[in-house]
Amino acid sequence: MTSQSRHLYAADHILVRQSLVELDTTPNTFMRAPGEAIGTFALEATVDELAHRLGIDPVELRLRNEPAVNPLDGKKFAHRMLRECFVRGAAEFGWADRSPEPGSMRDGRWLVGWGVAAAYHPAVQFTANVRVRLSADGAVLVRCGFQEMGMGGATAQAQIAADALGVPVESVRVEYGDSDLPTGAPAGGSAQTASVAASLLTACDKLTRALDKLAKQHRTFPAEALRAAGKPYLEAAVGADSGLGAVAGQLRFFSKFALDQRRWVKAAKGAHFCEVRVDPDTGETRISRWTGVFDVGRVINAKTAVSQLKGGIVMGIGLALSEETLVDPRTGRIMNPSLSEYHVPVHADIPPIDVHYLDEPDPTMPLGLIGIGEVGITGVAGAVANAVFHATGKRVRDLPITLDKLL
Structure with missing residues (x-):
C-alpha cells in the first residue's frame, strides 16, 4: 500500500x-x-x-x-x-x-x-532453474517449471533463447507448467520473465561456450560441431532442485537480493x-x-x-x-x-x-x-x-x- x-x-x-x-x-x-x-x-x-x-x-x-x-x-x-x-x-x-x-x-x-x-x-527477481538442450538438427528445447496464465511467458522465453543462441524462434520449444520440470519462478510480483530470463541467458551462454569448444576440437563451425562429434545434442543447466545445488541457488538469490536492496530502487x-x-x-x-x-x-x-x-x-x-x-x-x-x-x-x-x-x-x-x-x-x-x-x-x-x- x-x-x-x-x-x-x-x-x-x-x-x-x-x-x-x-x-x-x-x-x-x-x-x-x-x-x-x-x-x-x-x-x-x-x-x-x-x-x-x-x-x-x-x-x-x-x-x-x-x-x-x-x-x-x-x-x-x-x-x-x-x-x-x-x-x-x-x-x-x-x-x-x-x-x-x-x-x-x-x-x-x-x-x-x-x-x-x-x-x-x-x-524483483526470484530464482529459476532452467535446462536448455540444443540438438544436432538445430532444434532447441527449454525446460522450466514456470506457469503460464495467458500472458505469453513461454513465447517470451522462446524469443530470448532464440536470440541468445542465434537460431530461428520457430526452432525453440519451451516446456513449462509441470512439477517434473526444473523449479521455475512464479507468475507473481511481475517477476517471472526477468527471473527465468536470467537463468536462461546463463544456460545459453554455457551451451554456446561448450559448442565453441567442441567446434575447435573437431576443427569445424559451431553449427556443424555436434554432427562432427557424433553427438545427438548438448545440454546446459542452471540451478538444481535438491541437494547442495538448491542451497547454493538460494544463497545466490538472497545475496543478490540484499545487494540490490542496498544499491538500487x-x-x-x-x-x-x-x-x-x-x-x-x-x-x-x-x-x-x-x-x-x-x-x-x-x-x-x-x-x-x-x-x-x-x-x-x-x-x-x-x-x-x-x-x-x-x-x-x-x-x-x-x-x-x-x-x-x-x-x-x-x-x-x-x-x-x-x-x-x-x-x-x-x-x-x-x-x-x-x-x-x-x-x-x-x-x-x-x-x-x-x-x-x-x-x-x-x-x-x-x-x-x-x-x-x-x-
Missing part, C-alpha cells in the same frame, strides 16, 4: 505508516497488484488535490517534484524515466488543451473531465491520462478516452506487452467504477458472492486505450527488462477519480465511484 509513497515524489519530510486493524470479517489479501493498486489511488488523488489548491497543473506539479535519488535514503534509481512518460503522455493525449477549472469542460449535456496519475510497481513506472464524461442529472460516468505511457525497460514481445498493459487498465477501471465487495455489518459475511452482483467491466464500459512504452533497458536487469504484469493497473483509479473531480468538482475518496457519491 505504501511502496509508491516512498519513491515517487521528492519531499523533505515523508511519513509512511501502515496500521493493522482486526475486524470480524474476511481478511484482505492480494488483488491484482499487491497494494499498489489501492496505494496509488490514495497518493495520486492527494497530489491532484494539492495541484488544484495551489493552482498548478497536475502534470507540472509532478514534474517539479520528480526526485533525482530516492527521497527516503538517497539510494540511486536503477532506471527511472517517469518524467519522459508524463511528457510523452501529455503530448499524445493533448493535455495542453485542458481547461483547469472543474466543471468547465462540456460536450452537450455531459460534463467532461481529464485526469492524470502515475503508475508504479517495484521490480528498481521499479516499473508509467503515466495514465484519462477522459471521463459525467451526466450531471444521473451521475452516470463513462470513460471515453485513455492514454498510458510506461517505462518498463526492454520489451521482449510488443503484442503481449501491450495486451498486459491494456488488461491492467481494464481491471483498474473496474476497481475505480464498479467492483465492490459488500459485507453485511451484522454477520461480517459477503453479500454479493457471485459475478451476477459483483460488477466487472464489459466491452461497453471500456474506451479506446492508447498504450505506449519507452523500450529503454534497465542496465541492472536481465536483458534490461523490468516487469509488466501489474504496473498497468496502478494509478488507474487515481486517474479516474481525478478526471471525475475535474468534471464535477466532487472529490471521491472511497472506491468505487458510484452514482450516489456524485449526486
